[in-house]
Amino acid sequence: MSIIKTKNLVKVYSTGLMEVRAVDNVNLTIEQGEFTAIVGPSGSGKTTLLNMIGGLDRPTSGEIIVDSMDITQLSQKQLVDFRLKNIGFVFQSYNLIPVLTATENVSFIMELQGREKREIDARTKEILSDVGLADRLMSRPAQLSGGQQQRVAVARAMASRPQFIIADEPTANLDSKTAEKLLDMMTEINKKENITFLFSTHDSRVVSKARRVIVLEDGKIVSDERK
């Protein structure tokens, strides 16, 4: 069953006289439970594509169907709510609220969703131990390493039980060993909870962990391989 479907997706940036087709007629289908990497040179449109699929940016034209609904038709307000309920986000940095502990950062998103306290507490504990941070529940982001912070971010992204998780260069700030470990952990979660992951990366060792690799160039898909 497809979870994301883009139809003739185009994003054009016009700066003065120049026109940049950051995403150029992308037709893409992501199935439930897929673990997909988007790669491509700098400026190829990875971030632009992920932002549009994540409901953060609007396309110039085309459709993005999530769960049989075209999210390009949603209002700004509806989009916020849509993101909260359907999408988990992991960013390259500034993922966490610095004044909250790991536990609170993970609980926070579920509290935003209005879930029950008991459910929140149980799930927070479970997920944080899934990502290997059972012993750092009460640590603030500043007390955690970069890799640990990204693990909390992944935990936060999963906590809301989203349809899929979008991660734009989640490992860009990590050394390659830590990056690999993070990916291993993501792979495990992907298997355990059957959560769909869509992430971009520059790191070839990270790419090798993906089961599907989509290559972008100048905003166009030039290759799409499943392993």
Next chain:
Amino acid sequence: MLIKLAWKNIWRNKVRSGVILSAIAIGLFAGTYLAAFMEGWIIGTVKESIDTDIACIQIHSPKFLANYDVREYLQGFPDVAEMPDETTISGRIVLAGMLQSANNALGITAKGVIPEQEKTVSAVWKTIPDSMGVYLPDDIKMPIVISKKTAGKLKVHLKSKIVFTFQNANEEMQSVAFRVCGIYKTSNSMFDENAVFVKYDDIFPLTALPENAIHEVAVNFPDLKTCDWVYPKIKAALPGLEVLSWKEINPTLSLSLGATEFFGAIIIGIFLLALSFGIVNTMLMAILERTKELGMLKAIGMSKNKIFRMIMFETVFLTFLGSVAGIILATIVLTPSLKTGIDLTFMMGDTFEDYGFSAIVYPVINLKMFVEIAVLVIFAGILSAIYPARRALKINTIEAIKTE
């Protein structure tokens, strides 16, 4: 949850929050202190003036005050029912005339009073120091109480003889010798320059007035507020007479009460304005610093409404904490001086007293005023939070989460 997060957010930058907190606290403290001080000062001055000089209410024949005509008298106390129990009343003969010593002569107003009555209405007798005699005693013949000022001008002392000259009801000049039995000093030097006191029974026979005649009835209450509701009743009960409240007798006094409130309001207004700029600035900085984080929060699905509320909570916490601290500070500093008062003579000597203000101020903590100021501060805080909070909503999510 938003509340908890907002609370934690304000402690993020302890120095900056501390500075704005202290600014609010100190401003509020200064504001309430000043207000309490001014209110105390003015109320003290007013009360003192009323208790020594004018009394809460005066009743005269309608034409008497125009030129102190001896013939404009009242026949005994007018009948007024329904006075509160604590009311004190004194009837006086009031004679404008001249007071003469061997050295000098002065125009003054002599009040012929029944000492026991008069003492309940006017505190002049209390202002006679022990070394300066007593108030109209029985063991001195033809006693007169004059002020220290008058004594100085006439160059007389206790037991000196002075002569009072006035015109009686038959338009005959009367001169009568009195002996100084007491020298008083109130904090109102204009009053002191003008008023001397003699016994009703000593002066009455010379006035050629009918039995029981008086010129002035002074009515007083321990609590100034009683006047506000008793006065209209008395006025209504005595349509043929001139019934004046202290506000009419001395408009300057009641004006200065109003003026204090007005200046208090201006000072508080300026404080609130400065405060608002401080809050706007602090919150704008706090938001600018957190652009990435706020962008992230919007991205993961925190609604504008919730972000707005979070920033508002932060502001309200700051102003609320500051207000509470300020009020506690003011209470701590003011409480000891509520009873003992603050003596102003160290600052300007007797200058205040020369203008009829009392030199010892008993600050008045007006709970209503406290609450009003605190509410205003929090209100100003909320108002000045709106702009920064709106700025937070305008943060461009995509720009914010972009990492260069």
